[in-house]
Amino acid sequence: MAIVADGVHDLGDSVSLGGAWFLEGFANRGKDRQFNFGYRRFSLLSALISGVVITIGSIFIIIESVQRFSQPTPPAALPMMGLALLGLAVNGFAAWNLSRGNTQNERVLTWHLIEDVLGWAVVLVGAIVIHFTGAAWIDPVLAIALAGFVMFNVLRYLKSTLYLFLQGRPANFDSDRFLRETLSVHGVEKVDQLAVWSLDGESSVLSARLHLHSVRDPQEIERVKDGVRAFAKAQGAQATLETCLSAEHPHSASDDETC
Numbered sequence: 001m002a003i004v005a006d007g008v009h010d011l012g013d014s015v016s017l018g019g020a021w022f023l024e025g026f027a028n029r030g031k032d033r034q035f036n037f038g039y040r041r042f043s044l045l046s047a048l049i050s051g052v053v054i055t056i057g058s059i060f061i062i063i064e065s066v067q068r069f070s071q072p073t074p075p076a077a078l079p080m081m082g083l084a085l086l087g088l089a090v091n092g093f094a095a096w097n098l099s100r101g102n103t104q105n106e107r108v109l110t111w112h113l114i115e116d117v118l119g120w121a122v123v124l125v126g127a128i129v130i131h132f133t134g135a136a137w138i139d140p141v142l143a144i145a146l147a148g149f150v151m152f153n154v155l156r157y158l159k160s161t162l163y164l165f166l167q168g169r170p171a172n173f174d175s176d177r178f179l180r181e182t183l184s185v186h187g188v189e190k191v192d193q194l195a196v197w198s199l200d201g202e203s204s205v206l207s208a209r210l211h212l213h214s215v216r217d218p219q220e221i222e223r224v225k226d227g228v229r230a231f232a233k234a235q236g237a238q239a240t241l242e243t244c245l246s247a248e249h250p251h252s253a254s255d256d257e258t259c
Contacts, residue, residue: 001143012054051158058151065140077131087120170198187215204237
């Protein structure tokens with residue numbers, strides 16, 4: 001059961017990584033008539049599917065492990081040690097290989113694989129103890145501990161994934177900073193109707209209305225917009241901006257309103 005518990009953990013990692021790799025082609029296709037913001041949210045779909053699969057598997061393992069206490073089954077310690085060594089080798093090699101990367105994603109995945117290595121190390125130690133003591137209860141205890149640990153982390157990730165699906169404001173976007181920077185631009189009097197939502201946990205979409213004063217020239221208005229778009233881009237957001245001009249300074253641009 002401890003082997004199955006850690007195997008479900010690795011299965012979840014495989015589904016997540018494989019799904020992310022497969023959907024990467026969709027994510028980079030850009031927007032079209034069907035998906036106006038592109039396909040980047042497909043990566044969230046992959047995370048949601050893998051999270052649900054791992055949660056169901058973990059619950060199944062916990063139920064089966066609890067039943068082992070009333071109906072104990074002597075685990076095969078030597079094959080258990082062999083599979084644990086295989087898990088250590090595969091995950092250890094993957095962690096070493098990814099550790100040579102420089103991107104944030106590679107660094108995060110490296111630590112996740114190190115976590116997998118530690119899980120298999122626990123299984124190996126448990127198998128050695130079972131082999132020399134014959135204490136069969138160690139197997140379901142390890143399984144429950146590993147499955148509970150995996151499910152705790154998965155539920156945390158599922159919560160953040162659902163938050164993004166429901167278009168919650170992304171944690172990696174500092175709205176206060178954006179407002180401070182925008183209001184520092186000459187000509188911007190006020191910002192309202194600010195909305196920010198994440199496409200995939202990294203890239204975001206932003207919309208806002210800028211109240212402008214002392215701005216008359218259409219090129220000057222575009223300069224203001226470009227400056228604000230740059231502030232949004234610095235935080236990984238693509239900005240769509242509407243401008244509202246003071247009544248005493250009307251101008252002929254058709255995409256700007258008069259306050």
